[in-house]
Amino acid sequence: MSTAALAIAALLAASLPGSYACEIAQTTVVTENGVLSGAPNQFPEAHRPGWRFGVEVRERANATPEVEVRWPPASLIELGGTYAAVVLEPNHLVVTAMARSCLFGSTNCPVLIQLAAREDGSLGFTILPTGLTRRARGSSELTQMNIIFTGSCRRQNGS
Amino acid sequence: MVIALLLAATAALSGSYDCLIDRQVVINERGVQPGAVVDLDGTEGEAWRFSVRLIEHRNAATQVEVRWPANPIQIAGTQASLDVGPGHLAFLAMSRPPCMFTETNCMALIQLSARADGSAAFTIMPTGLAGDGSSGRTQLHVIFTGTCRRQDGS
Numbered sequence: 001m002s003t004a005a006l007a008i009a010a011l012l013a014a015s016l017p018g019s020y021a022c023e024i025a026q027t028t029v030v031t032e033n034g035v036l037s038g039a040p041n042q043f044p045e046a047h048r049p050g051w052r053f054g055v056e057v058r059e060r061a062n063a064t065p066e067v068e069v070r071w072p073p074a075s076l077i078e079l080g081g082t083y084a085a086v087v088l089e090p091n092h093l094v095v096t097a098m099a100r101s102c103l104f105g106s107t108n109c110p111v112l113i114q115l116a117a118r119e120d121g122s123l124g125f126t127i128l129p130t131g132l133t134r135r136a137r138g139s140s141e142l143t144q145m146n147i148i149f150t151g152s153c154r155r156q157n158g159s
Numbered sequence: 160m161v162i163a164l165l166l167a168a169t170a171a172l173s174g175s176y177d178c179l180i181d182r183q184v185v186i187n188e189r190g191v192q193p194g195a196v197v198d199l200d201g202t203e204g205e206a207w208r209f210s211v212r213l214i215e216h217r218n219a220a221t222q223v224e225v226r227w228p229a230n231p232i233q234i235a236g237t238q239a240s241l242d243v244g245p246g247h248l249a250f251l252a253m254s255r256p257p258c259m260f261t262e263t264n265c266m267a268l269i270q271l272s273a274r275a276d277g278s279a280a281f282t283i284m285p286t287g288l289a290g291d292g293s294s295g296r297t298q299l300h301v302i303f304t305g306t307c308r309r310q311d312g313s
Contacts, residue, residue, distance in 0.1 A: 026190040030302050032272075032280045034182040035191055086253070089262040092296065094286045096251060096268075106244040110251070112268045114286050116298050124188045126298050128284040130249045130270045141170065142244050144272050144282050148302065150188055 016057045016065065016091050016117045020153035022125060024051040028148040031133075036145075053079070055123070055153055057093070057115065067095045067115065077101065077129070079111060091117035099129065106132060106142070115153070123153035170246045170273045172221075174313030175212040178281060181305040187289065188297055197259075197301045206231055211271065211279075211307055213248075223250050223271065232285055232303070233258055233265045246273035260287030260301065271307070279307040 029036035054070035064084050071080040083095035092115070099109035112128040127149040132142040185195035209227035216222070220239040227235040234252035243249045249270045258265035267285035274280060282304050289299035 028184070028186050028191050030184050030282065030304065032282075032304055032306075034304060035184050086266055087263050088266070088286055088288065089296070092261070092288055094266055106247075108241045108243050108249070110241055110243070110249050110268060112266070112284065112286065114298055114300075116288065116296065118297075119295050124298050126186070126188075126300055128268055128286075128300065130243045130268065132244045132247055132272075141275060142247060142272070143274075144247075144270055144280055144304075146270070146282055146284065146302070148186055148284075148300065150186065150190060150298070152188075 016093060016115065016123070017059050018159035019056045019156040020054065020123055020159075021156055022053050022055055022123070022153035023048070023151050024127075024149045025151040026149070028150075030146045030148060032144050051151075055115065055125075056159075057085075065093060067093065067113070069095075069097065069113065077111075077127075079113065079127070083113075085115075088114070121155045123155075124150070125153060126150050170275050172246055172248060172271060172273045172279060173213050173215065175210060175310040176279055176307035176313075177310055178209050178211055178279075178307035179305050180207045180283075180303045182303070184302040184304070186300045186302065205229060209235070210310070211281075221248060223248065223269075225252065225269075231259060232267065232283065234267050234269060234283065234285075240271075243270065244272075247271070260285050260299070262288075277309050279309075281305055281307060 029039040056068040058066045067085050068082045069079050078100040079097045085093040085095045094114045097111045102109040114126045116124045131146045133145040135141040135143040183196050185192040206229045212224040214222040223240050224237040225235050233254040238250040240248040240250040252267045254265045270282045272280045284302050287300045288296040290296040
């Protein structure tokens with residue numbers, strides 16, 4: 001295959017529109033003091049089904065792309081919804097979502113979700129939520145605790 | 160009861176603050192990258208400092224003004240905020256290029272939290288990408304945390 005053909009194939013493969021099955025692979029806990037050492041960065045296998053979700057990226061004429069997030073309703077962070085995306089650069093999008101269940105905040109839970117196309121047709125994602133936790137056991141004072149989720153999305157057949 | 164009320168009163172965000180980034184956490188698709196840091200223009204002083212002013216409105220969201228002359232991560236400006244808890248706000252900063260971590264547009268989610276001693280803590284979570292056009296880009300986030308000290312008289 002020529003260099004030009006390879007470049008075109010890579011461009012097509014790194015295109016975002018389509019449906020994807022996503023799974024969180026890593027978590028990182030960031031507090032006011034930096035990374036919380038010792039916090040688990042992966043989920044136990046038994047919990048994995050609760051950390052899978054679906055994403056559909058749709059192009060729209062004369063408008064920004066739209067991202068539909070389908071998250072199991074019983075999961076801990078309910079980010080399901082359809083959101084207009086901001087293009088960070090070609091094939092890299094970010095949406096602002098509002099979690100319905102405030103696991104990491106008490107009144108409103110804004111979350112950034114970044115999606116990045118890879119050359120193999122899959123996506124990488126990062127979920128950046130706001131977050132709070134009690135400063136100490138039994139304390140009513142809240143302090144920042146942001147749990148960053150990263151993982152991959154596999155393109156679903158035919159999309 | 161009085162002590163609890165006093166604590167609640169002090170743990171509120173208001174006025175103006177001087178802020179300094181204390182820590183960075185670099186996260187890519189494989190998780191945390193220990194020891195990785197971003198050099199903000201090669202200086203350790205002024206480029207890391209910014210100030211924040213809370214602008215409160217009756218029956219409307221509190222606005223947050225970020226004054227950052229160097230503006231290395233493009234969050235300067237005035238934004239409407241959302242309460243995420245008592246004494247805790249979040250807001251989005253968006254900017255056109257040039258962007259430190261992306262190319263076409265820049266965006267960051269910022270969280271600001273009152274502490275009982277009158278200071279505030281912040282977390283800045285920018286969108287980010289690394290790599291070049293030939294090798295493909297992957298996600299890379301530099302999360303900044305730090306402290307804001309209330310300005311005298313504010």
